Amino acid sequence: MTSVSEPAPKSNRSFNLTSAQRSRIFLNIIGIVILVLLVWRIYIVAVDRAYPIQYWAFQVINGLVLGGVYSLIALGYTLVYGILFMINFAHGEVMMMGGFAGFFTLQLMNSLGWSDGTPLQSAATVFFAILAGMIVSVLTGITLERLAYRPLRGAPRLVPLISAIGASFFLQYTALLLFGAIPHNYNKPSIISGGISVGDTGIFISYTGAFIFVAGILLMMGLFFIVQRTKLGRAMRALAEDKETAALMGIDVDKVIVLTFALGSALAGAGGVMLGFHNTVMRFNTGFIPGLKAFTAAVLGGIGNIRGAMFGSILLGVLEALGPSALGLPTEYKDVIAFSILVLVLVFRPTGLLGEVLSEKKA
Amino acid sequence: MNIRDSIRSGLITFGLILFLNLLGLPRTFGSPTIILFTVIVGLLTLLFLRDRHDRKYDLPSSLLNGAIIGIVAGLMLSLVTFIFARMQADGIQVKNVFAQIFPEHTAALTGISADDVIAGVSVLPGLIKLTGLFMIAGILGGGATRLFTERTQAYRTQLATSSAARWLVLGLPFLFYALFLSLKIEGVDIGGSDENILGLIFIFIFIASALFAIRGANSGRERIVYSIGLIILILILPQLTDLFQNAILGAVAIFIVMGIGLNIVVGYAGLLDLGYVAFFGIGAYSYALLSAPKSYFLVNLPWFGGLTFWTGLPVALLMGVAAGVLLGIPVLRMRGDYLAIVTLGFGEIIRLLMLNLRDYTGGPGGVLNVPSPIVFGADLGNPKGILYLAMLFAIVVAFLTTRLRDSRLGRAWLALREDEDVAQAMGINLVSIKLMAFASGAGFAAVAGALYAARQVNIFPDNFTLLVSIDVLSLIIIGGMGSIEGAVLGSLALIGLPEILRSVNEYRIVAYGALLIIMMILRPEGLLPSARRQRELHSEDETVESASAAD
Numbered sequence: 001m002t003s004v005s006e007p008a009p010k011s012n013r014s015f016n017l018t019s020a021q022r023s024r025i026f027l028n029i030i031g032i033v034i035l036v037l038l039v040w041r042i043y044i045v046a047v048d049r050a051y052p053i054q055y056w057a058f059q060v061i062n063g064l065v066l067g068g069v070y071s072l073i074a075l076g077y078t079l080v081y082g083i084l085f086m087i088n089f090a091h092g093e094v095m096m097m098g099g100f101a102g103f104f105t106l107q108l109m110n111s112l113g114w115s116d117g118t119p120l121q122s123a124a125t126v127f128f129a130i131l132a133g134m135i136v137s138v139l140t141g142i143t144l145e146r147l148a149y150r151p152l153r154g155a156p157r158l159v160p161l162i163s164a165i166g167a168s169f170f171l172q173y174t175a176l177l178l179f180g181a182i183p184h185n186y187n188k189p190s191i192i193s194g195g196i197s198v199g200d201t202g203i204f205i206s207y208t209g210a211f212i213f214v215a216g217i218l219l220m221m222g223l224f225f226i227v228q229r230t231k232l233g234r235a236m237r238a239l240a241e242d243k244e245t246a247a248l249m250g251i252d253v254d255k256v257i258v259l260t261f262a263l264g265s266a267l268a269g270a271g272g273v274m275l276g277f278h279n280t281v282m283r284f285n286t287g288f289i290p291g292l293k294a295f296t297a298a299v300l301g302g303i304g305n306i307r308g309a310m311f312g313s314i315l316l317g318v319l320e321a322l323g324p325s326a327l328g329l330p331t332e333y334k335d336v337i338a339f340s341i342l343v344l345v346l347v348f349r350p351t352g353l354l355g356e357v358l359s360e361k362k363a
Numbered sequence: 364m365n366i367r368d369s370i371r372s373g374l375i376t377f378g379l380i381l382f383l384n385l386l387g388l389p390r391t392f393g394s395p396t397i398i399l400f401t402v403i404v405g406l407l408t409l410l411f412l413r414d415r416h417d418r419k420y421d422l423p424s425s426l427l428n429g430a431i432i433g434i435v436a437g438l439m440l441s442l443v444t445f446i447f448a449r450m451q452a453d454g455i456q457v458k459n460v461f462a463q464i465f466p467e468h469t470a471a472l473t474g475i476s477a478d479d480v481i482a483g484v485s486v487l488p489g490l491i492k493l494t495g496l497f498m499i500a501g502i503l504g505g506g507a508t509r510l511f512t513e514r515t516q517a518y519r520t521q522l523a524t525s526s527a528a529r530w531l532v533l534g535l536p537f538l539f540y541a542l543f544l545s546l547k548i549e550g551v552d553i554g555g556s557d558e559n560i561l562g563l564i565f566i567f568i569f570i571a572s573a574l575f576a577i578r579g580a581n582s583g584r585e586r587i588v589y590s591i592g593l594i595i596l597i598l599i600l601p602q603l604t605d606l607f608q609n610a611i612l613g614a615v616a617i618f619i620v621m622g623i624g625l626n627i628v629v630g631y632a633g634l635l636d637l638g639y640v641a642f643f644g645i646g647a648y649s650y651a652l653l654s655a656p657k658s659y660f661l662v663n664l665p666w667f668g669g670l671t672f673w674t675g676l677p678v679a680l681l682m683g684v685a686a687g688v689l690l691g692i693p694v695l696r697m698r699g700d701y702l703a704i705v706t707l708g709f710g711e712i713i714r715l716l717m718l719n720l721r722d723y724t725g726g727p728g729g730v731l732n733v734p735s736p737i738v739f740g741a742d743l744g745n746p747k748g749i750l751y752l753a754m755l756f757a758i759v760v761a762f763l764t765t766r767l768r769d770s771r772l773g774r775a776w777l778a779l780r781e782d783e784d785v786a787q788a789m790g791i792n793l794v795s796i797k798l799m800a801f802a803s804g805a806g807f808a809a810v811a812g813a814l815y816a817a818r819q820v821n822i823f824p825d826n827f828t829l830l831v832s833i834d835v836l837s838l839i840i841i842g843g844m845g846s847i848e849g850a851v852l853g854s855l856a857l858i859g860l861p862e863i864l865r866s867v868n869e870y871r872i873v874a875y876g877a878l879l880i881i882m883m884i885l886r887p888e889g890l891l892p893s894a895r896r897q898r899e900l901h902s903e904d905e906t907v908e909s910a911s912a913a914d
Contacts, residue, residue: 086700336715
């Protein structure tokens with residue numbers, strides 16, 4: 001009897017892999033092949049084009065700024081996903097609404113002459129634009145939660161997702177009809193226009209970029225503080241862990257979910273105004289692609305993970321800025337690169353770079 | 364307490380009307396908008412007061428509360444319109460913020476001309492009239508709540524299940540067919556409106572009511588005879604319609620093919636695919652590039668003579684299936700939400716490639732002069748030919764899909780949709796059935812794409828945006844997921860109607876978005892769902908099931 005239950009001889013063991021193990025090995029081999037091909041391509045292009053260091057520095061700075069904006073949006077995805085396990089597909093549109101609010105505030109301040117007034121007035125203009133963006137986004141976000149998501153809590157997973165897709169297109173084309181198809185040009189207040197050159201290296205840093213990056217970091221630190229140190233944050237984390245138990249512990253689930261949407265939307269609103277400053281235009285479909293990219297960033301870092309979202313966003317911003325030049329492609333392909341990164345991450349590391357290992361049901 | 368509730372309802376009504384107002388309905392429709400708004404106020408009042416049926420309302424209090432809702436909504440709208448009118452009279456450009464608020468907009472709501480608005484003529488009489496209308500609508504809505512007491516409810520159920528109602532449902536398609544035919548008779552003029560459009564509306568109602576009628580027929584011989592009769596009527600339809608009507612019906616039929624294909628992926632296998640347009644585009648481009656005289660392949664490969672429609676179709680199908688499998692492999696391990704985003708990204712990548720690979724695809728200039736299909740020497744490159752082809756494809760695809768659904772594979776898909784882990788535990792090979800779902804859905808889309816390319820003659824990357832995916836998804840969700848009739852109904856409503864109501868076209872996507880949300884909340888199984896789907900989504904409440912079984 002004992003001889004039957006003995007393990008198979010060692011030499012045979014490596015051939016008796018389960019199918020899951022086999023597909024994982026197969027995937028890893030493909031991954032390595034793709035990586036080698038990419039490195040090879042980058043090497044060829046680098047030798048061929050030989051861009052100066054200033055060019056790369058410019059692209060990295062650009063990428064960091066873009067990454068800062070993405071991270072403000074990505075945090076909203078991550079917060080909501082962490083608690084409800086649903087992708088708030090309309091989050092990019094929430095951001096766009098904030099961007100429009102910021103635009104109209106800027107117009108108002110411009111007509112009052114504050115935008116190009118004293119430094120204090122100009123700074124106040126920036127502050128009010130961002131504040132208006134945050135307020136409008138919060139209103140949009142919680143209305144969305146109340147009308148489109150709350151009635152569907154507990155429904156099969158496809159149902160809220162379809163509702164969210166509907167909400168996304170609803171908001172996009174509502175904005176088109178409300179505000180028109182023409183691009184709305186952001187006029188930058190004087191305090192954040194211009195920039196400085198770093199020494200005599202020829203590297204140029206725009207004040208807008210610097211402001212976006214710094215303000216983004218500050219806002220994210222604020223969020224981090226809320227989530228980690230306050231009672232609301234504790235309630236949010238409890239919900240993310242186990243909704244039923246949290247409710248039994250006396251947490252008002254609806255209220256915390258609304259506040260989560262509000263927090264995420266506030267960051268998105270600020271992100272929308274900053275994106276406006278960065279791109280200098282705002283259109284009805286401005287939110288869609290950045291929304292997708294921010295989602296990609298959240299997945300890249302590990303969705304449901306706040307630090308992951310920040311890290312993933314910065315990484316994605318930089319990769320997107322460097323990618324086309326590094327691979328020797330025209331810049332129109334930057335969206336293709338971002339989406340390819342999303343696919344590759346989901347295939348080779350579905351939990352993201354910093355993600356915890358979620359159980360299959362959650363992921 | 365009642366009063367406060369009513370004021371709140373009035374404010375919600377106002378919110379909705381203000382929203383429609385800012386979207387620019389008055390500017391698009393002119394003064395009939397007031398009627399539309401009045402009807403909306405009446406319906407919403409009915410809805411609000413009916414929801415309060417728990418507290419036994421008597422007639423006077425219903426009327427009073429209705430009046431309050433109407434007055435609140437009317438006064439608030441008047442206030443906003445008054446402010447806009449003042450601003451327009453003072454020369455402030457409201458349209459710099461709200462792009463639709465022109466003087467014409469104010470004029471449509473107040474019954475004076477746009478010039479008068481700018482000149483500062485008082486809008487108060489118009490606004491008083493508006494408030495009055497809203498109040499009357501509110502009172503009528505409040506009165507209408509009487510129709511929803513328990514007694515009338517029972518009566519209506521009785522009426523709906525009576526044999527007269529059944530014969531009405533069965534007879535309705537023929538009635539509308541006859542109405543359509545009567546338009547052909549010399550000298551007949553219904554309502555003095557555009558004959559083409561009216562005819563098309565009759566056709567749409569005919570087909571839609573036919574779908575419901577087939578459901579209403581007793582199963583067995585009655586249903587078979589009835590279905591065959593209706594199908595014959597539909598098949599002779601293209602002979603009776605004109606070019607314009609055939610062109611629109613052709614688009615509807617192509618979208619039916621796509622809808623049925625997407626149904627396999629989303630409705631049966633439960634894999635949400637937002638990049639469905641990619642396969643449509645691949646099918647269209649495969650056929651177009653291999654057949655159009657000035658495409659890359661025909662110009663640069665002199666030995667290659669180009670394909671006809673009938674040799675191009677299998678190529679398009681194969682390309683679509685291959686693309687489906689290629690997309691399927693990396694996303695095999697993903698679930699719901701991730702899958703949606705990745706497929707969406709895939710769709711965008713394909714479109715960006717069409718746009719940017721100028722040397723091969725022609726870039727933004729597209730592919731021109733795609734040859735039309737030829738059958739036994741007859742050129743089908745006209746709306747009627749395309750419509751017949753599309754109908755043929757739709758029938759073939761519908762047949763194949765039904766067979767697939769009832770096969771072992773189909774049951775495996777349903778199991779997959781229900782619970783992936785359990786399905787796997789039951790011995791289902793997830794990899795192969797997921798790939799089969801993607802491949803068959805993609806293949807059908809590619810066939811539709813090839814036909815679309817033949818229909819359009821010139822195709823451009825802009826024909827294949829994300830909005831096409833959203834159109835197809837919306838149409839199967841609103842029509843009813845997992846059912847072929849649902850795809851037909853959805854395609855008529857979402858593709859056909861906007862083609863007729865051109866002026867409404869700009870509101871199309873806003874309406875789709877709202878419809879998707881509303882459908883998900885009220886009736887996630889769609890208007891004409893498959894029986895199974897209906898049971899799944901309403902297993903716990905029997906009332907809904909019996910109510911819709913009576914339909």
